[in-house]
Amino acid sequence: MQRPASNLTMSVAALLAESAKRHADRPAITMNGITTSYRELWDETRAYAGALRDAGVGPGDRVALLIPNVTDFARVYYAVLSLGAIAVPIHALLKRQEISYVLEDAEAKVLICAAPLLAEGAAGAQASGVPVFSVLAPTELGTDRLEERAAASTAIDTYLPRHPEDIATILYTSGTTGKPKGAMGTHLALVEQTGALIGGTLEVRAGDRLFGGLPLFHTFGQTAVLNVGIRAGAEIILLPKFTGSDALDIVLDQHVDVFFGVPTMYIALLEAGKARTERPTSLRYGVSGGAALPLSVLQGFEQRFGAKIHEGYGLTETSPVACLNHVNREPRAGTVGTPIWGVDVEIADPTEPGRIVLLERGELGEVVVRGHNLFSGYLNRPEATAEAMVDGWFRTGDLGTKDDDDYVRIVDRTKDMILRNGYNVYPREVEEVLMEHPGITNAAVYGVSHETHGQEIAASVTVAESSGLDADTVRQWAAERMAAYKYPRLVEIVTEFPLGPSGKILKRELVARHARA
Secondary structure (H helix, E strand, O other), X not given: OOOOOOOOOEOOOHHHHHHHHHOOOOEEEEEOOEEEEXXXXXXXXXXXXXXXXXXXXXXXXXXXXXXXXXXXXXXXXXXXXXXXXXXXXOOOOOOHHHHHHHHHHHOXXXXXXXXXXXXXXXXXXXXXXXXXXXXXXXXXXXXOEHHHHHHHOOOOOOOOOEOOOOEEEXXXXXXXXXXXXXXXXXXXXHHHHHHHHHHHHOOOOOOOEEEEOOXXXXXXXXXXXXXXXXXXXXXXXXXXXXXXXXXXXXXXXXXXXXXXXXXXXHHHHHHHOOOOOOOOOOOOEEXXXXXXXXXXXXXXXXXHHOOEEEEEEEOHHHOOEEEEOOOOOOOOOOOXXXXXXXXXXXXXXXXXXXXXXXXXXXXXXXXXXXXXXXXXXXXXXXXXXXXXXXXXXXXXXXXXXXXXXXXXXXXXXXXXXXXXXXXXXXXXXXXXXXXXXXXXXXXXXXXXXXXXXXXXXXXXEEEOOOOOOOHHHXXXXXXXXXXXXXXXOEEEEOOOOOEOOOOOEOHHXXXXXXXXX
């Protein structure tokens, strides 16, 4: 719901508009060797906005984006926001039925789709009765091209100011059960997030080169890389499809200053690093989020690349960063750092769902968050919103602790905790032990139903080709290092994991696959 206009205004589009004034000739985005300056990016964004305005898009309209990590994502994203409309990014790997669901749930007015994704995107839009504009499409394809509309329209002068609590984005969260929910992010939350990250949490300078391999349709890449990078006047080096070898080439050959990634990306980068022995000359640090970072990966990255990883924590609903190992402090391994400026992160009693009962420092409980970074609620789901937002706090569903120095440790998801023979088993703890084996490159631990024990502990692991490891060897190795109730009895060697939009391992799919076996 959009609020009436007032004297108090704000817009995420201002991030680009202001940087176009301050850093006009600096490179803003580079992809496949083609660089777009800040002036060019804002001019092209204003042209796209003019085309969308002429197509009837206005304040409060929901515009869906099905665009991978290409420069057009930024052009379209900021164009939509500059009109006061709401950007609804869609996971680039979704199929037509899933796309149709998002379009209908968000009541999208139009879908803007990159040409390589039109097969599924156009079919999903047709099923939902939503018009499609294409980008990157060749003329002979015959689609309604946004580029052509922009050339025939008059560009907007500047962005439309919005009330700070107006909705800027709707990002769909995968969740563990049921249909995805649309988390509504406000202009206030997103703009304040960039300010809090730049102002003493991260160290991103004008002219820095940022690794842009995180998907921009996901909150981590969209906020921490795109919005932060644009506000700072940095250059974002986009990687349309992540592979470890391509990422390594960018880090080494394009002199990346800051690497942003999730644990699976760092693992792939370390593996690719075995093929090229040179060390980066510009890399100052890495930032990790989205899932727990194994200690062995953190240490291996510092040894191989000469840069520390600063691990953080957040969710789509927290825009996303709530805690981070601040870059101007020595990172504490095994923690996700301290709360960012203006945000409270505490530990609450998970057995009190209807109210927030904060626990003492050091006690294990549910991580709760409040501050300027919170979302406005779930679209069309007041019950889910009321369950998640209690007494002004967002209940994350994650278990953790907070020490006397304000450092937060995430133990696991409350729903991921395994109960075997009455004992609590935290998958992250088991994964850390498994990752200590030099032949194991990644591990996912999860619980599966068992008629005697209630739940049994299962592990899926990827291994180095030269390791010669099999499931029995891994099981025996784990049994020698963990209590009898902790080690995984069920072990499978896999070549790859099912991944979510941010690169997080989808354990629910591993559980489902085990149930089907």
